[in-house]
Amino acid sequence: MSSDTQTAEEALKFADLGLSPKVLSAVIDAGYTQPTPIQAGAIPHALLGKDVLGIAQTGTGKTAAFVLPMITRLEKGRARARMPRTLILEPTRELAAQVEENFIKYGKNHKLNIALLIGGVSFDEQDKKLERGADVLIATPGRLLDHRERGKLLLNGVEILVIDEADRMLDMGFIPDIERICEMIPFTRQTLFFSATMPPEITKLTEKFLQAPVRVEVAKAASTATTVTQRLVKSGTKPWNKREVLRKLIQQEEEGLKNAIIFCNRKVEVSELFRSLIKHDFDAGALHGDMDQRARMAMLSNFRDGKLKLLVASDVAARGLDIPDVSHVFNFDVPIHAEDYVHRIGRTGRAGRSGKSFTIATRLDTKYLDAIERLIGQNIEWHDGDLSTVVASEEEDETPRRGRGAPRRAGRRDEGGKERKLRGERHPPKDDTTKAEPAAPAIAASAPSETTERRERKHAIRADNSDRKVSPDATRRDAGPQRGSRPDRHREDDNDSTVGFGDDMPAFMRIVAKV
Structure with a gap:
């Protein structure tokens, strides 16, 4: 990018994008005057009714890039019962609720009816909102299709379709649902499509459902923010090794640690790590997909408001959540999918702020680390020496501390255990x-x-x-029934020499076979 182009973008204001006075007033009241690159590139085209393909790293303001032009265009017209005017598809409940908050904040000068269709909430309350008519319908794919199949929702009045976090939709298996929904919406709609990465499956989807889209790409696909300091931290392979390493990291970073999200690969690990941190007197909360929706929203709210310092989470918190001032991200587990690393560490270093990410790695994670470094196009520095020192020191002596999670001594297994099975003992x-x-x-x-x-x-x-x-x-x-015998039958004469049926042979067995 030339210096002249950079100067022009730096001088660009929200007032230059063509937003309506009401929307512009709400933006200024929110404290924003200068758009981010994705906003500056997408908003003018969205206001003209063109299809937009937006590609930008997480934390660059993609949500406002479609919310602001949508509110401006919705100033004309009214919604009809069960026929929403616009539809926004989100992969998770948290993202859907966050988009609703953006519409409330930037649409405060408008009287917009907003319906949020997500799981974990009563169908009846959502039906009432649809009956009143929704200017903006925000939904997760599964709940949207549930309402459609119940006959409570018509999609033939949708004017603008937004597919947000498309690569996350792919990871969660929502692409077939997205294709079904797109076929229910009028062909003449406007489609705004946003994603942080562009795998081949997503590219095919854009070719199928977008009409001559304007491509707005403000950062290399799958790149990480330059404001985030990334480090790898060595650990032994056992869970208590990693928990101990994490506690030491948190204590080392105590001075600059305002709050932090700790990511685990599995829900069960989220629960176990949360209990461990509480046991060691850390101020922590937990967030994963099996939690009740009300509990999930309450946990996120407490973390945003500074009532919780540490949030242990699965990848449900990795995509698009707008918690602007997260100082640290800890990857307790190296993500299996390299793209998830980009989204996880994107929770910190947002809106120009600086942040730190630490990824705890064992010698079993080398192939995942290699994939991450290939994806982001850079090598991640080690915090205190690479994995070779772990193999030489900590891994040699794996004498466990007896307690929760520690393995049993050799030769001691529960009944039916694998060790006894291998020896062939009954x-x-x-x-x-x-x-x-x-x-x-x-x-x-x-x-x-x-x-x-x-x-x-x-x-x-x-x-x-x-x-x-x-x-x-x-x-x-x-002495008792033997294998294959009936327990209620005993021989009266142990010297009985009867063979087979004796005199009680069935008649059908006496038939002479024809030769």
Whole structure:
């Protein structure tokens, strides 16, 4: 980019973009005067009714890039019952709720009916909003299709369609739903399409549903913000190794750490790490997809308001959430998909602020680290030495601290465990020398390799044999049902030489076969 172009963009104001006076007033009241590059590039084309393909790294103001021109265009016309005028599709509930907040903030000078269709909320309340008529419909794909199938929603009046965080939609498996929804909306609509990355599947989708789009790309696809300091931190492979490394990192960064999001790959890890941090007296909360919607929104609100210092989260918090002043991001797990790394660390260093990201890596994560560095086009520096030092020192001695999550000693597994299975043993190894029953010391001394239950059964059989005076072979047969036998049937004569059915052979077996 030339210096003249940079100077022109720096001099550009919101007043130069063609927004209506009411929208411009709300923007100025919110404290903004200069648009971000994605806003400056997308808003003028959106106001003209053109399809827009916006590609920008996370945290660059993509939401306002479609909210502001939509409000301006909605000043004319009225919504009809069950026929929304505009539709915005978001991959997660949190993003959908955040877009609603933007419409409320920038549309305060307008009387817009806004309907939010997300899971975890009553259908009845959402139906009432649709019946009143929605100027703006914000939805996740699943809940939108639920309302459509119930006959509560008509999409043939949609004038503007926004598909936000399209690459996240791909990751979550929503692309088939997006295709279905696009086919329900009039062909003459305007489509605004935004994504941080452009994998081949997303490119095909844009070619199918966008008509001669204006491409606005303000940053290299999958690039990371230059305001974020990135570091890799070595760790052993065990969970308690990583938890200890994380606690030390938080303590080292205490002076500059205002708040932080800690990302885990799985929901169960979110819960375990949250409990561990609470146990060690850290001010932490948790956020993942299995939580109730009200609890999720309350947790996010507390974090935004500074009531929580640490938020342990799954990737549900990685995309598009506008928490402007996050000072740190910790990747407790290296993300499996390289694109998720870009979105995770994009939660810090937003709006020109500086931020730090630390990714805890083990020797099992090398292929994921390589993929991340290839994607972002740069090598990430190590915080305190690379993984070779971990293998030499910490990994040699993996003597666990006994407690929650620590592995058992060799040879000690639960019943049915893999170790016993591999040895081909039907029962667990027995060693009653240390578990002798105090009530029967003589028996324990004479038969140290048998359990109490088997000893009692053996003595009962011996007593029964002494009364009946039968042969040892009969004793074994009468001791209990053997494998494949019925427990309620016993032989009366152990010397019975009957073979097969004897005299009771069924008639059909007596038929002479034809030769």
